[in-house]
Amino acid sequence: MAVTGFFARSELAATLYAFRREFLIVGIFSMVANVLMLAPTLYMLQIYDRVLVSRSELTLLVVSLITLFFFAVMAFAEWSRSRLLVRAGVRLDAVLSTRVFNASFEANLSQSGAPAQRAFNDLTEVRQFLTGNGIFTFFDAPWAPIYIGVLFFLHPFLGWTSIGFALVQAALAWFGHRRTIVPSEQASKAALDVNLYLQGKLRNAEVVESMGMLSGLRERWAGRHAEYMERQGAAQGLTHRIGAISKWVRYCQQSLALAAGALLVIEGELTAGGMIAANVLMSRALAPIDQMVNTWRSFISARTAFLRLETLLQAHPERDPALSRVPPSGEMELRDVVASAPGRAEPILHGVSLHARPGSVTVVLGPSGSGKSTLARVLMGIWPDVSGEVLLDGHPLDGWSRAELGPHVGYLPQDIELFDGTIAENIARFAEVESDKVIAAARSAGLHDMILRFPKGYDTPMGEAGSLLSGGQRQRVGLARAIYGDPALIVLDEPNANLDDVGEAALMRAVRELRDKGRTVFLITHRPGAIAVADQLLVLRDGRVLCQGSRDAVLTWLQAQARPPAAAPAPAPAPSAAPPAPALG
Known part of the structure; x- marks a missing residue:
């Protein structure tokens, strides 16, 4: 009109x-x-x-x-x-x-x-x-x-x-x-x-x-x-x-x-x-x-x-409801991405570029405050202030209909938020509950036997179960929700932070299953055990890519950087700008 x-x-x-x-x-x-x-x-x-x-x-x-x-x-x-x-x-x-x-x-x-x-x-x-x-x-x-x-x-x-x-x-x-x-x-x-x-x-x-x-x-x-x-x-x-x-x-x-x-x-x-x-x-x-x-x-x-x-x-204008694409294969690419935040003078991420193919696991490493969680949000398209290109299957991520894209991506944030409803509804993302998919996701996360011990099983209200779940169990419910329906792109932010050895083993097994199914997985973690499932590593420091490449090549480079030199060379003048991150392997 x-x-x-x-x-x-x-x-x-x-x-x-x-x-x-x-x-x-x-x-x-x-x-x-x-x-x-x-x-x-x-x-x-x-x-x-x-x-x-x-x-x-x-x-x-x-x-x-x-x-x-x-x-x-x-x-x-x-x-x-x-x-x-x-x-x-x-x-x-x-x-x-x-x-x-x-x-x-x-x-x-x-x-x-x-x-x-x-x-x-x-x-x-x-x-x-x-x-x-x-x-x-x-x-x-x-x-x-x-x-x-x-x-x-x-x-x-x-x-x-x-x-x-x-x-x-x-x-x-x-x-x-x-x-x-x-x-x-x-x-x-x-x-x-x-x-x-x-x-x-x-x-x-x-x-x-x-x-x-x-x-x-x-x-x-x-x-x-x-x-x-x-x-x-x-x-x-x-x-x-x-x-x-x-x-x-x-x-x-x-x-x-x-x-x-x-x-x-x-x-x-x-x-x-x-x-x-x-x-x-x-x-x-x-x-x-x-x-x-x-x-x-x-x-x-x-x-x-x-x-x-x-x-x-x-x-916040209304998104175009006519946006429609074929289901994504999961190929993810970032080109010179800069992520900023209100009230912060320096960007959180500086010129990050990466490429992940379907069927690969990318493990992101780095100290606290290096921008790993911000990178996870950028990969999900939920960080508000981003410049550069974030591409999924070669198309800008903001060009996808979120309602259409949602079932094809999975995200596990650091802070697990479970919603009012049953365990099955939380795992199924409050869409129509498909029992076989819910059980498959719960099995992959190592939850199935634990859920069956509740009097109402998968129909247990989360308000009732929430007080009975430990931090690790809540994280595994969040993991089951993230991998529900075998999404093409999965981003897991510190998924093993609250897991014991059994939970971490279930996580690594789930990641391998996703990779074998041709899914693209990003795993952000501090624990070295997760490196074993990585196809490529990305190391962040102060919002910049310190190095990236195949797992073995990056580990070799990091070990070389950590090895003390045979003799201390004369100090060289500090460079005027940070050198570009090496691409290894």
């Missing part, structure tokens, strides 16, 4: 523009409801100026029945617009929820998780404002001039009086906006900071409790919470003061409008019925402005939430 002007500026605005038909119908119902709001005024005029003068019961009955009919139509119009907006809100959530979920997920991958934490809260806030009483204010406000016009028809003095009160309330609304928007945004940001801080500590409750860190962390939390309460109190206090002033203006308006009508009655320029009708009509004319003052805070919150959602969706 082509959109222009304001609605072409963002995906979120274009989505809201797609609901223009619903908003148009709501506008029509609002027109009917607001026109019929004149019915009480006309009814009063007829009662005071016609029925009481003529003393006709028939006239009273007819006028009352007609007015009741108008009231019924008005109630139907208001009910219809409310029901329509509620349905539109449900459909808006259905349209945007998946999109917001994907954008939030990608934001967390790109290490910008702070806005993603509030994404669904923001969506809810925007939806509730668009389907609540606040939006009705904007539909009712354009009818205020109609009511003021009727007041001019009754008497010009009443019309000018209503305009004066309208200007006072409009100035109050503008003042409220100018004074409350900054404190409200600061309070919202402080609330987000407090929630994120608290959630982070709750996730590490065992560490906090075991090492007596609760007191210090509570003091830090209390400081953040006090700052939030101070900002929240300032914002609420200002809002309440503006609301109190608005209420005072409203009461003064009602009394002075009645006084103005009484003056005109005394002067003989208005009837008693017109005086009462004018008072009701003036209150109705100024009601939308008064409602704007009362709903201004919710409007500011919804506007801020809209802008946050807009930024999130713009930063």
Whole structure:
């Protein structure tokens, strides 16, 4: 759908523009409801100026029945617009929820998780404002001039009086906006900071409790919470003061409008019925402005939430669903890859190049902090800031549909995260559980016999089994998940960190099986036992490739580098740049 002007500026605005038909119908119902709001005024005029003068019961009955009919139509119009907006809100959530979920997920991958934490809260806030009483204010406000016009028809003095009160309330609304928007945004940001801080500590409750860190962390939390309460109190206090002033203006308006009508009655320029009708009509004319003052805070919150959602969706556009390729064979190539991170001056990886063919095992070695885990994420295409080329079967990795590529890759990170569900569902990656594949993956990881000892076997909920699994067993569940379905590319980051001898033997057996099946395996480890299964070695130091090549050639080169020289040569001047990594074997 082509959109222009304001609605072409963002995906979120274009989505809201797609609901223009619903908003148009709501506008029509609002027109009917607001026109019929004149019915009480006309009814009063007829009662005071016609029925009481003529003393006709028939006239009273007819006028009352007609007015009741108008009231019924008005109630139907208001009910219809409310029901329509509620349905539109449900459909808006259905349209945007998946999109917001994907954008939030990608934001967390790109290490910008702070806005993603509030994404669904923001969506809810925007939806509730668009389907609540606040939006009705904007539909009712354009009818205020109609009511003021009727007041001019009754008497010009009443019309000018209503305009004066309208200007006072409009100035109050503008003042409220100018004074409350900054404190409200600061309070919202402080609330987000407090929630994120608290959630982070709750996730590490065992560490906090075991090492007596609760007191210090509570003091830090209390400081953040006090700052939030101070900002929240300032914002609420200002809002309440503006609301109190608005209420005072409203009461003064009602009394002075009645006084103005009484003056005109005394002067003989208005009837008693017109005086009462004018008072009701003036209150109705100024009601939308008064409602704007009362709903201004919710409007500011919804506007801020809209802008946050807009930024999130713009930063993480929807991927092309038409991307489709044949299943990969697993050939992996990196060309001059540089990986960086926000807030870090130097890149984590500097010009890394490698090539791995299907049916090969590449073992990545290096000290802590050399960039091995970052390389694993680059190979999986989940590191956000990468330059250079990351190719799978000769195609850029970001050119693959992740949903389509997912079953053909396996990844075991250092931090094993198992999800709410059964053991079988975790191994099957929460897709359709194929029993033979789940059992085959569990056997390869050396888990099958252990799982069968649970009362419910593979159907044991992970919440129940999680407390019974050791670190090594959880790592083997993660390994089974990574190799489920025989993926073409498998990246294992420190897979033997928590394994005993039996677990490591099962790991080496699984790696050999994958290689024999023609799979491409990257194994990142500190343990020398894993080198035995390697076809090629890659050694990293300070984010650079120290050397790479066949296993025997690299081991020979490393041994030569470690062997002390026969005689100490004269020191040579330090090179101005690091020499290129030798390609061995």
